[in-house]
Amino acid sequence: MPRESFQEDLDDLQDDVLALGETVAARLRRAVAAIENHDPDLAAYVRDGDAEVNEQYLAIESDCIDLLTLQQPVAGDLRFVAASFKIITDLERIGDLATNLGGYVLEMNREGPPRDRLAAIGHRVAEQLDDALTAYARQDPDLCREVAERDDAIDDLCAEAADGLVRGLVEQRHHQTPVDATLSSAQRVLLTVRDLERVGDHAVNVAARTLYMVESSDELLY
Template sequence: MARNEYQNRLEGLREDVLHMGETVRERLGIALRALEERNEALGREVIERDYEINETYLELERECTDLIALQQPVAGDLRFIAASFKIITDLERVADLATNLGEYAGRAEREIYPDVDVGHIGERVDEALGEAMAAYAEEDVEACYAIAERDEEIDDLCERASELVIRDLIETDMDGAETERLFGEVSRLLLTVRDLERVGDHAVNIAARTLYMVESDDELIY
């Protein structure tokens, strides 16, 4: 393969990874809206279109494999391809979490804990994901560290939300039928918070791989 063609494929890989990131963020946004509105139809849209993300992932996985197998890249090019492969894996998992959120939207019957601002947590994790993809696009090392620091804030938000729900559940007096219904709603809410926290973790993973790609620094990889 001519050097120019090889470089074009590398740049094409970067563009495709960024496009996948945009698509995943779009699906996450729809899932968050479905949760906010308790809109089963929107949630179903995210679930039914997840196969598109999976197909994109497989196509990019093959491209990464071909570039490594056929070109035997070294140094910076190898780190770029390896980081891109890891990042599409994180994006595919974020898409899976978005389908979970879409499913929870279909099961939500009422808002039982208005003090738990799932929408705010969702905004924060979506921002972190967007910033992580921007760091990858721009090879922005400082942004990578900032994303890792922001994750602590997201973790705190999720921890406080979970504690509020559990404490209130312990203190609430209910009869048998009401207890069963409340447990279902509490379970859904706790799973929602957990999955949003995981989206934030994947944003940090993307930042960590970007840092390694740019500077061969594995400080943020965990």
């Protein structure tokens, strides 16, 4: 295959990965908005709308396999295709987590959950994902490292939110407030915190694979 045609295929692959990233990021932002506003209609839309992500993912996966097996790229091109293959897996998983988040909203009590705190975490992880995709688009190693460095702060926010919820349940018990009525909602809040933290982890994975692609460095891989 002529080099010009192969480079066009690589450019198309990057465009397709970024398009999948935008689809996933939009679903995540809608999930966060559903959490923030306790919007059951938006939550149901996110929960039930994962087919687009799966279709994009499978199409790009097929393209990656073709490039790896039929074109046999070497050196930097091989790292690019391999990293893109890994990145779409992380993006597909973020899409699944957004689906989970929509479902959790539908099972939470309107008044009980600390929606502002959850939404603040959600906005942080959405920004984390946006920056990871920008790093991939620009092949920016400095931004890759910045995304990874910010992950500890997100982990801390998630730990604080989970701790605050547990303390609230203990206070309810101390004041003999019935706990059973809020337990299911509290469990969904904890799952929301967990899945938001996982979104941040997947965003770091995108940055880590991008750094490997650009510099052949595994310093962010784990």
